[in-house]
Amino acid sequence: MEILFILFAAIAVAGALNVILQRNPIYSAIGLIVTLCALAGLFLTLAAQFIAAIQIIVYAGAIMVLFVFVIMLLNIREEESKIDRQRYLKWLAAPLFVALLAEVYFVIRVVSYDPKPLPAQGAVPPGQILGTVESIGNAMFTTYLLPFEATSVLILMAIVGSMLLARRERTVSEVTIVTAEQIEAAQLEREDEAHETETVGAGH
Amino acid sequence: MIPLSWYLALSAVLFSIGVVGVLVQRNVIALFMCIELMLNAVNLTFVAFSRFLDQTTGQLFVFIVMAVAAAEAAVGLAIIISLFRNRETLNVDEADLLKL
Amino acid sequence: MSIDVGFLLEALIKIVVVFHIVLIILAYTVYAERRVLAVIQNRLGPNRVGPQGLLQPFADLLKFIFKEELVPLAANKWLYLLAPLVALVPAFMTMIVYPFGGTVNLPWVGEIDLVVTHFNVGLLYVFAMTSLGVYGIVIAGWASNSKYSLLGGLRSSAQMVSYELALSLSVIGALLQAGSLDLVEIVRAQGGFFGLGWHIFWFQPLGFFIFLISAIAETNRIPFDLPEAETELVAGFHTEYSAMKFALFFLGEYANMLTASVLATVLFLGGWQGPFVDQFPLLGPVYFLGKVFFFIFLYIWLRGTLPRFRYDQLMNFGWKFLLPAALFNIVLSAIVALFAL
Numbered sequence: 172m173e174i175l176f177i178l179f180a181a182i183a184v185a186g187a188l189n190v191i192l193q194r195n196p197i198y199s200a201i202g203l204i205v206t207l208c209a210l211a212g213l214f215l216t217l218a219a220q221f222i223a224a225i226q227i228i229v230y231a232g233a234i235m236v237l238f239v240f241v242i243m244l245l246n247i248r249e250e251e252s253k254i255d256r257q258r259y260l261k262w263l264a265a266p267l268f269v270a271l272l273a274e275v276y277f278v279i280r281v282v283s284y285d286p287k288p289l290p291a292q293g294a295v296p297p298g299q300i301l302g303t304v305e306s307i308g309n310a311m312f313t314t315y316l317l318p319f320e321a322t323s324v325l326i327l328m329a330i331v332g333s334m335l336l337a338r339r340e341r342t343v344s345e346v347t348i349v350t351a352e353q354i355e356a357a358q359l360e361r362e363d364e365a366h367e368t369e370t371v372g373a374g375h
Numbered sequence: 376m377i378p379l380s381w382y383l384a385l386s387a388v389l390f391s392i393g394v395v396g397v398l399v400q401r402n403v404i405a406l407f408m409c410i411e412l413m414l415n416a417v418n419l420t421f422v423a424f425s426r427f428l429d430q431t432t433g434q435l436f437v438f439i440v441m442a443v444a445a446a447e448a449a450v451g452l453a454i455i456i457s458l459f460r461n462r463e464t465l466n467v468d469e470a471d472l473l474k475l
Numbered sequence: 476m477s478i479d480v481g482f483l484l485e486a487l488i489k490i491v492v493v494f495h496i497v498l499i500i501l502a503y504t505v506y507a508e509r510r511v512l513a514v515i516q517n518r519l520g521p522n523r524v525g526p527q528g529l530l531q532p533f534a535d536l537l538k539f540i541f542k543e544e545l546v547p548l549a550a551n552k553w554l555y556l557l558a559p560l561v562a563l564v565p566a567f568m569t570m571i572v573y574p575f576g577g578t579v580n581l582p583w584v585g586e587i588d589l590v591v592t593h594f595n596v597g598l599l600y601v602f603a604m605t606s607l608g609v610y611g612i613v614i615a616g617w618a619s620n621s622k623y624s625l626l627g628g629l630r631s632s633a634q635m636v637s638y639e640l641a642l643s644l645s646v647i648g649a650l651l652q653a654g655s656l657d658l659v660e661i662v663r664a665q666g667g668f669f670g671l672g673w674h675i676f677w678f679q680p681l682g683f684f685i686f687l688i689s690a691i692a693e694t695n696r697i698p699f700d701l702p703e704a705e706t707e708l709v710a711g712f713h714t715e716y717s718a719m720k721f722a723l724f725f726l727g728e729y730a731n732m733l734t735a736s737v738l739a740t741v742l743f744l745g746g747w748q749g750p751f752v753d754q755f756p757l758l759g760p761v762y763f764l765g766k767v768f769f770f771i772f773l774y775i776w777l778r779g780t781l782p783r784f785r786y787d788q789l790m791n792f793g794w795k796f797l798l799p800a801a802l803f804n805i806v807l808s809a810i811v812a813l814f815a816l
Contacts, residue, residue: 176377180385187389187412191396196404197554197617203408204610206389210415211603213385216377217426222434224599226418229441232606233636234411234448239613240632241452242404243625245459264398271391278387279380301429303595304656307438310431318435322442329446336453 175216183209196242200235207231219302382423390416403455403465407448414444489591490571497570501729502532508775515779535722542718547619550715554618559716559723562611565604566730572597573737574659576747576759589747589760593659598650601658601738602643605693608731609635612695612712615724619715627711630701630786637793638692638699644801645685648808649674649742662746670752673745678811681804683743685797687773690735692793695728696774698781701789736770 182205189202207230214223299306311319389412396409418437425433455465462470506521506528513520522528546552576589594600609632616628650656652674653664665672675683692699703711713724740746744766747759784792 172377176381180381183385184388184392187392190405190408190412191392191399196402196408199405199408201554201614203412206412207415208607210419213382213419214422217382217422219422219426219434219437220594220596221599222422222437224596224603225438225441227603228599228606229445230411230415232603232609232639234445236606236609236613236632236636237448237452238404238408239610239617240629240636241455243613243617243629243632244456245465246625247402247404247465264395267398268391268395271387271394275384275387275391278383300595301426301431302434304599305595306431307434310435311438315432315435318439322439326442326446329449333449333453336450337456 172216176213179209179212179216182206183213196247197239200238200242203238204231204235207235217302218300221302221304221307379423379427383420386416386419386423389413389419401466401468403458403467403470406467407451407455411444411448414440486591493570493573493575493591494567497567497573497730497733500733501726502536504729504733504771505535505725506531507771508778511772511775512779515776539719539722544719545717547621547715549620551618551620554614555715556720558611558615558618559720559727560611561614562608562727563723563730565607565611566727566734569601569604569734570730572601572658574662574741574746575763577662577752577756579756579759588659590659593657596656597658598646598656598661598738598742601734602639605731605734606635606639608727611724611727615716616712619712621715623708623710623714624712627703627708627714631695631712634695634699634701634789634793635693637790638689638797641685641793641797641801642689642693644798644805645682645689646738646742647805648679648682651805651808651812652678658741658746662741662748665745665748666753670745670748670750673743673748675743678808678815679743679804681800681807683739685801685804686743687739689793689797690739691774691777692789694731694735694774696732697778698784699789700783701786732771732774733767736767736774739770740766 186202186204186206186209190199190206193199193202207226211223211226211231214220214226299309393409393413393416396412397406400406400409418440421433421437421440423433425431425437458470459465464470509531510520510522510528520528521531524530524534546555571591572593574590574593578586578588580586612631612635613628616624616626616631619625649661653661655661655664665674695701695703701711703713708714713721716724740763746766747763749758749762752758752762
């Protein structure tokens with residue numbers, strides 16, 4: 172078990188580092204996909220089989236496909252702009268990272284190895300196993316029905332919102348501002364065309 | 376049994392990598408991916424606690440976080456597409472005006 | 476936690492056996508496709524290598540191996556080489572949950588389940604693996620650095636994400652009746668009526684047709700093979716691929732076809748269930764493989780018969796017809812489950 176944890180953890184961290192260190196977004200995306208799959212493996216070591224499967228279906232199979240789709244649609248090869256006005260953020264990032272790692276050290280030192288089980292809402296009922304479809308379904312459609320419904324409303328809003336945003340509208344620059352000269356020219360053209368068709372018609 | 380602290384430590388490392396990524400990266404799509412990474416780090420703690428407290432609640436939270444992340448990705452990527460159409464850039468520093 | 480060596484050994488032997496069975500089925504699916512298409516198109520097909528051309532798959536394999544390995548100059552080399560593997564590996568990983576049959580008593584071996592393993596989220600596992608397969612196509616399209624490949628990859632990702640919705644929603648009715656996501660349990664639930672309690676007869680015909688159509692779209696087969704539409708996109712995402720790398724894509728596509736056939740069999744046609752299967756458990760694999768081969772034949776038949784959809788027709792069909800129909804099927808199944816069971 173420890174070997175599995177170390178393996179998956181190493182893959183996850185390597186993928187995550189890939190996400191932030193690559194200049195090319197498609198490499199970042201592949202790094203993130205690797206991390207997500209490794210996390211699914213870690214969920215399996217935590218007896219969360221349903222969540223592990225959903226992790227791959229939803230995150231790796233749907234969300235990341237969308238990311239890759241957009242990267243391909245916009246055909247971004249390299250980072251096209253090298254302007255970096257907020258370079259000071261990089262110097263902010265280093266101490267923050269150190270602070271967070273200090274927090275990790277604190278966590279490892281302080282957290283006890285076996286916390287007492289708390290009897291509370293959402294505890295696994297007798298006869299059910301943690302992490303199976305049945306136990307999660309039971310909790311989701313009884314105790315946590317309201318959050319579940321709220322999520323579905325959120326997703327509906329997201330569908331409508333993204334449809335509205337991504338629809339190709341005529342922007343201001345595309346709406347042609349018609350000047351008087353253009354109208355005149357168009358009218359002249361039309362008259363010319365009319366003449367031509369008339370002459371052609373007369374020829375027949 | 377793997378101790379809980381291992382999972383928490385891994386999660387903290389992933390989260391901090393995500394934070395650093397948000398600060399360092401200037402590409403909107405890469406920023407977005409770093410946010411997803413942070414969400415996933417938090418998911419790991421949820422699942423780990425759910426295992427060690429023997430409760431389903433943590434896993435349900437993860438489920439809902441995933442649904443929210445999916446919604447967020449759909450809307451966010453739609454915004455990115457319209458940003459790219461209007462500005463021809465994906466650099467967040469160049470998209471700093473409210474008007475076109 | 477100690478690791479049970481006996482369990483590991485049994486699983487390993489089963490995996491090796493199933494892997495070879497699947498490989499042989501795939502090899503002969505290619506052969507069968509060429510022969511059946513030939514019959515449909517009124518010609519002979521491969522019949523020179525061995526009796527009736529039965530050794531043709533091996534000849535093809537040799538040909539693929541001895542061809543020159545090419546990497547286009549403008550391609551992104553690592554991703555270009557990675558893509559066929561990403562397409563192939565998840566497609567093969569699904570085979571550990573194929574339920575070939577029930578528990579049988581074999582001579583020398585004893586009681587044995589004719590499935591590598593089955594677990595609580597078996598169906599979700601299959602969906603997870605098939606949803607990873609899209610990356611192979613997308614990465615191939617992007618890494619080849621060719622406009623046909625890129626267009627094929629784009630089309631494929633949009634198509635597969637869209638039809639995955641209808642696909643996953645169409646199975647919910649069947650799951651509702653079986654009351655489980657474990658493939659073996661789903662098959663067991665269809666054992667009634669002398670082994671004919673199949674979901675396609677008992678209240679899921681609509682779900683079956685939606686599943687079948689979206690599965691064909693998911694596997695990028697005619698009439699939904701837009702990602703590799705040869706009249707518009709040369710060969711779509713694998714335009715730049717040759718030799719063994721092309722063969723790997725090909726194998727991945729056929730493995731996905733097999734997975735889709737197995738899922739259709741398990742979810743709607745009762746898997747290994749059939750008349751007299753309780754008395755003679757060894758009939759199980761025969762029924763199972765028979766049903767799977769029927770679906771593979773259906774795939775080939777459709778390829779020989781139907782023209783290709785246009786891209787906008789494909790998208791409209793998926794979102795405006797299949798998805799609402801699948802939702803309607805869920806409501807219907809819920810009502811049936813509430814009153815009839």
